[in-house]
Amino acid sequence: MKQIAFISKYHIPAPSKAPFLERQHIARAFIHTLEGFVQDYAYERITENGDTEYITIATWESDAALNNAREAVQAENLRTGFNRAEMLQQLNIRMEPGLFREDLR
Template sequence: MKQIFIDQFIVPATAQHEFKERMKINRDFIKTLDGFIEDRVYERHDEQGNLICITTAIWQNEDVLQKAKEAVQQLYQQRGFDMKAMLQRLNISMERNTYQAITD
């Protein structure tokens, strides 16, 4: 069953450039992984100028999603990147969940 990985980020105006650069790195990387189907990005701005960004990535099944998560963590480790620290430093909040499509 396809797995849909959905993240929502709230990004302060001052952090939007760095956030988008990092998002591009991640999106480019996951597109090279086995089991990747497609991704999308949606955005809007709230009244305070914060970027509200929702990303989706669709994977063939739960197994390939797990392998993709491991590959992303391995990439972070190789490059010395700490996602949690970046989110904290830039005051970005994130909500992350995995969903399955409802079929009729």
């Protein structure tokens, strides 16, 4: 069975980096507890103007595991009152998400 990766690229203005990373720590700790989670990685690069480009890769066992994780994350955000879209807008962070499947050629 092919694994599926949820890959997100963020452009983070320098003043927004600390609150963004604080939230990322919470989110990454939560997804580690979910069934079907395989692994995750985070990479960053500082741009010439001091902003950060940040990439996260979360790998899941299957489409079903990813879908269940999405539902669990939404439920947790609702429970805690966290609104990701609002946070990204307030911090002026741009996000480019995508789903990628494992290439087993």
